[in-house]
Amino acid sequence: VRALEVAQLSSDTLSSSHQTHQQTAQPLSALILVLVWNRQALYERINQRTEKMLADGLIEEVVRVKERYGDTFPASRSIGYAEVLDFLKQEQKEKDLLRDIIAQNTRRFAKRQFTFWRNEPQKRNWALFPPHSEGKMLGNEVLLGGKPQSAEGVPVSSCRFEELRERVSQRLSEPFSQSEVWYLDARCLFDGAA
Numbered sequence: 214v215r216a217l218e219v220a221q222l223s224s225d226t227l228s229s230s231h232q233t234h235q236q237t238a239q240p241l242s243a244l245i246l247v248l249v250w251n252r253q254a255l256y257e258r259i260n261q262r263t264e265k266m267l268a269d270g271l272i273e274e275v276v277r278v279k280e281r282y283g284d285t286f287p288a289s290r291s292i293g294y295a296e297v298l299d300f301l302k303q304e305q306k307e308k309d310l311l312r313d314i315i316a317q318n319t320r321r322f323a324k325r326q327f328t329f330w331r332n333e334p335q336k337r338n339w340a341l342f343p344p345h346s347e348g349k350m351l352g353n354e355v356l357l358g359g360k361p362q363s364a365e366g367v368p369v370s371s372c373r374f375e376e377l378r379e380r381v382s383q384r385l386s387e388p389f390s391q392s393e394v395w396y397l398d399a400r401c402l403f404d405g406a407a
Contacts, residue, residue: 243392244384245339246377247330248399249369256320263316267308272297292318331367334394342395343368369398377402 216227225233250258275297278286288294293315300311334341372380377397384393 242389244381244389245334245392245394246381247367247394247396248402249327249367249396250399254400255323259319259323260316263312263319266293266315267312272300272311276301292322330394330396334392338391340389340391340393341368342393343370367396369396371398371401374402 219225219227271293275294278288278294279298279301284298289298296311296315296318300306333339
C-alpha cells in the first residue's frame with residue numbers, strides 16, 4: 214500500500230524514494246541513563262504505587278473511560294487498566310486480589326525492562342559505565358520460592374543527584390562516537406543511601 218501511495222503521489226518508485234532519502238550521516242550517539250533498583254526496594258515501590266493508584270480511584274477512572282470509549286480503547290491493554298477491566302467483569306470482586314495481580318504484572322514488566330537494559334547495550338556495542346570490572350552489582354537479587362538466588366546483574370555507579378548532574382554536563386560537553394549506557398543506583402540518587 215505504501216509503495217502504491219508513493220508511486221501515485223510522486224510518480225516515483227518506493228525504492229528510488231528510499232535511495233533519495235537515504236541517511237548519509239551516522240546516526241546520533243546518545244547518553245542513556247538507566248536507573249537500577251535493588252529488587253526488594255523495587256518490589257516495595259511497586260506495591261506502594263499499586264496501593265496508591267487504587268486509593269486514588271483507578272477503578273472509578275477505568276469505569277469512566279470504559280463508559281466513554283468501550284472495552285477496546287488503546288490503554289485497555291496497559292498494566293492497571295487491563296486488570297481493572299477483568300476485575301469489573303467478575304461477579305465476585307476482591308480488591309485485594311486485584312491489587313496483587315496489578316503488582317505482580319508490574320513486577321514482571323519491570324523484570325523485562327531490566328533484562329532489556331542488561332542485554333541490549335552489549336548487543337549494540339554501546340559503551341557501559343561503570344565498566345563490568347567496576348561498581349557494585351545490582352539487579353542480581355532474585356527470590357525463587359522465597360529463597361535468594363543468584364542472577365546476572367549490572368555494575369552500578371553510586372552517586373548523589375548533584376554529582377550525577379555534574380558528570381552528565383561534563384560528558385555532554387565532550388564529543389562521543391558511540392552511545393553510552395550509564396547504570397545508576399537509584400537509591401543513591403533518590404534516598405542518598407550508598
